[in-house]
Amino acid sequence: MMTIEDGWTDGAGGVDRTPGNRSRDALRAAQMYYLQDLTMNAIARELRTSRSTVSRLLSMARETGLVQIQVNNPSDRAPALEQQISRRFGVEAHVVPVADSVNDSEVLDRVAIQAARTIGPLVDSNAIVGVAWGSTLSAVSHHLTRKQTHDSTIVQLNGAGNTQTTGITYASEILRRFGQAYGARVEQFPVPAFFDHAATKTAMWEERSVRRILDLQRRMTMAIFGVGSIGAGIPSHVYSGGYLDREDLETLETDEVVGDVATMFFRADGTHRDIVLNTRSTGPELDQLCTVRRRICVVSGESKINGLRGALAAGLATDLILDEGSARRLVHS
Amino acid sequence: MMTIEDGWTDGAGGVDRTPGNRSRDALRAAQMYYLQDLTMNAIARELRTSRSTVSRLLSMARETGLVQIQVNNPSDRAPALEQQISRRFGVEAHVVPVADSVNDSEVLDRVAIQAARTIGPLVDSNAIVGVAWGSTLSAVSHHLTRKQTHDSTIVQLNGAGNTQTTGITYASEILRRFGQAYGARVEQFPVPAFFDHAATKTAMWEERSVRRILDLQRRMTMAIFGVGSIGAGIPSHVYSGGYLDREDLETLETDEVVGDVATMFFRADGTHRDIVLNTRSTGPELDQLCTVRRRICVVSGESKINGLRGALAAGLATDLILDEGSARRLVHS
DNA sequence: ACGCGCTGTGCACGTTTGTGCAATGCAGTT
């Protein structure tokens, strides 16, 4: 007979309800399904359980990152669009195929899913990942697949408070999801998105609690953000959500701002000197952002194209994930 | 309207029968299926084709290595069996889960499939992969998944001729399949498995045509082999296939041989000095084999356990892929 | 022009897979 210790690598012996079985069975099932091409029925027989349980074990295996599915386009024959974008803008492009017939919210959803799956493999142990907030990142955060890492940290890139709410629940939900997916510590940045007075920012930036976050940001190994865009149809969250008053919006216009990344603004040519609002923004200095090894920009929807152009001109991203429609718009002009 | 040039990254425009579409559609389909979780029906609509075609595109994407599915067991909580084997024998173990109720030939098949999928990701560009022959490798070769590589070479580890046939079709089929899967050059080793006289081997080993192969073997980055085993129930191919005569088998017994790798023999303790048959064998010197960075041993069936123990004692493998039954037998000693 | 073989397509069918639901088991509480 087998002892319990033996039993725990064993699916064929007697039925064994030791706790922790589930994840072991999930691994066995995943191997049999994905590596041996058995049907769920056959697996159920070997595991002495029902087919439906196997189905559930497999979804669990996928969700917890036990199974990783990646689609590589052998770079030698990558789709033309991706190559063109790479050449022209010096970023690694991931174009999300989407027929132009689908509506904007579905495009966002699908870009978000694919972005989440693309980001997954890039998160290593000991990583310090900066994460912005906004509708794009919120969508992405809903689709992250888990991956076990050690000692990684998710750090908030910019404050999220505004004049109406502290914005904390919204932003912190995003962060929390990232942290949970990668088993990482989460470091929130409990400041408003914009200070009313630049002097307050200067003062706060001397506080040790704040410096701790800024220090983490300086040591980021990866940053993930969307872009905000001015000018085109729908304004982003930042431009309509109560973060900026009429006067602020006017100064943006005067400064010829076309968009922002993590509430730091820039112009169409990528410059950001002397944009007054940036002195009150809590986002990371763009020059400093550019020193981060991997900077992933997620964009969905053609309305963001102006902001995106500026961000690319500023060299803010090393990787760009965007829907096919926007990609085409980007290169065709 | 779109021009044809636009059309070729486009699935939504008019129906477009440009050649090469298939692999592009396969990529699009794979992204939509595996990264965006659409159903095949939805994909068919966007690609303007039928669901069945999408199904076929997806199988193509999997077969050609466009999609790679890997199952990782986060090493911190790897199954106990694998950890035990790793510790005791100093190899990375991949245990293939198989209920003990399934018959030997199915076990072989399933080990082969999983081995093929495990090997795939390890083959890089510029690799020189040594491949042995035998029933195990034959089974593996049938299940390799394609993967695009540049300038890699598959080299035969040991001659395959015997007194009855040249053995070439059998061995070369295996090699050919490896070559095709990885887009690699194939270098056969057109010599018998064993020379009748050691002197012939010495002479042949000076021939430039042979030296070219030996040189490749010296520069191998990876070797893949099974084990032969003496003593247990069913003897391996080598021991029964007309490669050795009665006298040879007697000398093996005298020399206390327990098994072989690529027709080079060894004893239970892993030693191989003064085994006379090795002087006539065309397999690689075992000491030299041990200098190869990655040495993958595939074993299926408990009858091979004696040979396997010897091979492990000799330190011939860095990676071991074997079925669960054998694995258990191995650690329970 | 015609026929031939080849490749790729959609249909139809049987198989495989996902999931709402009710039943069961188990732990903690009254």
Next chain:
DNA sequence: AACTGCATTGCACAAACGTGCACAGCGCGT
């Protein structure tokens, strides 16, 4: 012991999927 709340299971049904088959388009040789 009885009760309650939560997690897990198998069932049954519907959705999604794979594949043999017949047919259409195309290139090629006669």
